[in-house]
Amino acid sequence: MSSMAGKVIKCKAAVAWEAGKPLVIEEVEVAPPQKMEVRLKILYTALCHTDVYFWEAKGQTPVFPRIFGHEAGGIVESVGEGVTELAPGDHVLPVFTGECKECAHCKSEESNMCDLLRINTDRGVMIGDGQSRFSINGKPIYHFVGTSTFSEYTVIHVGCVAKINPSAPLDKVCVLSCGISTGLGATLNVAKPPKGSTVAVFGLGAVGLAACEGARIAGASKIFGIDLNPNRFEEAKKFGVTDFVNPKDYDKPVQEVLVEMTKGGVDRAVECTGNVNAMISAFECVHDGWGVAVLVGVPNKDAEFKTKPMNFLNERTLKGTFFGNYKPRTDLPSVVEKYMNKELELEKFITHSVPFSEINKAFDYMLKGESIRCIIRMDG
Ligand SMILES: NC(=O)c1ccc[n+]([C@@H]2O[C@H](COP(=O)([O-])OP(=O)(O)OC[C@H]3O[C@@H](n4cnc5c(N)ncnc54)[C@H](O)[C@@H]3O)[C@@H](O)[C@H]2O)c1
Numbered sequence: 467m468s469s470m471a472g473k474v475i476k477c478k479a480a481v482a483w484e485a486g487k488p489l490v491i492e493e494v495e496v497a498p499p500q501k502m503e504v505r506l507k508i509l510y511t512a513l514c515h516t517d518v519y520f521w522e523a524k525g526q527t528p529v530f531p532r533i534f535g536h537e538a539g540g541i542v543e544s545v546g547e548g549v550t551e552l553a554p555g556d557h558v559l560p561v562f563t564g565e566c567k568e569c570a571h572c573k574s575e576e577s578n579m580c581d582l583l584r585i586n587t588d589r590g591v592m593i594g595d596g597q598s599r600f601s602i603n604g605k606p607i608y609h610f611v612g613t614s615t616f617s618e619y620t621v622i623h624v625g626c627v628a629k630i631n632p633s634a635p636l637d638k639v640c641v642l643s644c645g646i647s648t649g650l651g652a653t654l655n656v657a658k659p660p661k662g663s664t665v666a667v668f669g670l671g672a673v674g675l676a677a678c679e680g681a682r683i684a685g686a687s688k689i690f691g692i693d694l695n696p697n698r699f700e701e702a703k704k705f706g707v708t709d710f711v712n713p714k715d716y717d718k719p720v721q722e723v724l725v726e727m728t729k730g731g732v733d734r735a736v737e738c739t740g741n742v743n744a745m746i747s748a749f750e751c752v753h754d755g756w757g758v759a760v761l762v763g764v765p766n767k768d769a770e771f772k773t774k775p776m777n778f779l780n781e782r783t784l785k786g787t788f789f790g791n792y793k794p795r796t797d798l799p800s801v802v803e804k805y806m807n808k809e810l811e812l813e814k815f816i817t818h819s820v821p822f823s824e825i826n827k828a829f830d831y832m833l834k835g836e837s838i839r840c841i842i843r844m845d846g
């Protein structure tokens with residue numbers, strides 16, 4: 467047990483005081499983990515677009531002051547009452563959605579939507595007692611998706627923590643804690659392209675590129691990469707993308723362009739933008755008879771998906787996924803092993819790295835569309 471077990475830890479955290487304002491590194495107090503909770507020392511964290519959406523709070527419920535961050539790698543510092551599966555020193559990836567292992571979803575092989583721990587972006591407190599574990603001068607600072615990894619220490623429900631191979635480098639595998647697993651699983655577990663099929667991926671950020679990586683691993687014959695930002699195309703070649711389509715280059719909807727290019731539509735489409743028009747395009751560009759489209763991007767909360775019901779009657783399927791349908795505790799260790807066995811490359815996703823003191827630069831890189839993933843080093 468760490469010498470701080472059961473005590474409050476004072477450490478640095480990047481606090482978002484207001485929507486859209488730069489984060490401020492503050493000294494926060496992190497309470498000890500309560501029943502079924504663990505306290506982690508975060509070593510590396512990365513910025514995902516979902517953090518940015520909720521920090522901007524334009525189409526989402528504002529919850530401030532808040533500590534964002536959900537893509538990370540760390541080490542268990544101490545554990546609360548009832549925790550038997552994790553011990554101090556374990557190497558772990560925190561996950562924004564959980565696995566209690568007891569509910570109907572956790573018991574089903576088909577679902578990772580745990581009843582107890584499924585993502586709740588509006589909740590800023592622990593589910594056990596409805597309190598925050600973070601405070602500054604006695605005033606609570608809210609959590610984000612149960613993880614809040616932009617802090618040197620954080621408290622997380624044990625069901626949202628995956629124990630991984632301790633020899634896996636945390637500065638690389640931390641990106642598996644959200645975006646890369648999400649995109650990879652969206653293709654491999656949900657779209658399931660048969661070998662030789664054509665796959666369209668909308669949005670070539672980290673999640674979309676991971677979806678492309680999944681298509682490459684599945685043996686797709688063609689991978690269409692669709693993005694509004696042409697700077698993404700050069701990078702995407704490394705991920706097996708064979709054809710690029712920028713919707714801005716055409717005066718008709720991109721789904722029509724894709725249907726023409728493929729003489730009837732792609733076999734699979736994976737949407738990784740969060741833009742509702744891209745979601746509609748992804749569905750409408752799949753082939754009738756067998757096409758499957760998978761939605762991954764997180765839309766504005768008021769967005770509505772519109773399409774003609776005939777598109778379904780013509781035997782197209784629309785699906786959505788959280789976290790690539792991976793069960794965090796059961797499945798994530800094996801995704802880490804895919805990296806360890808060199809089946810999956812993670813280095814090509816990591817384009818930037820900054821010390822914790824410069825965390826706001828990670829936001830700039832993402833907002834300018836320059837980064838795929840920027841690693842934030844907590845010791846810096
Ligand atoms: N469902 C899940 O479990 C889950 C998990 C993680 C992330 N996400 C979501 O996945 C999405 C992608 O995340 P990311 O980190 O890769 O973001 P990112 O910003 O790095 O990438 C998004 C890309 O989409 C492109 N884009 C935006 N609108 C477009 C449009 N209309 N047509 C084509 N391209 C468009 C952008 O230019 C950008 O390159 C986000 O919405 C994120 O919130 C979902």
Ligand SMILES: [Zn+2]
Nearest residue numbers: 514516644645
């Ligand atoms: Zn994420």
Ligand SMILES: [Zn+2]
Nearest residue numbers: 566569572580
């Ligand atoms: Zn459950």
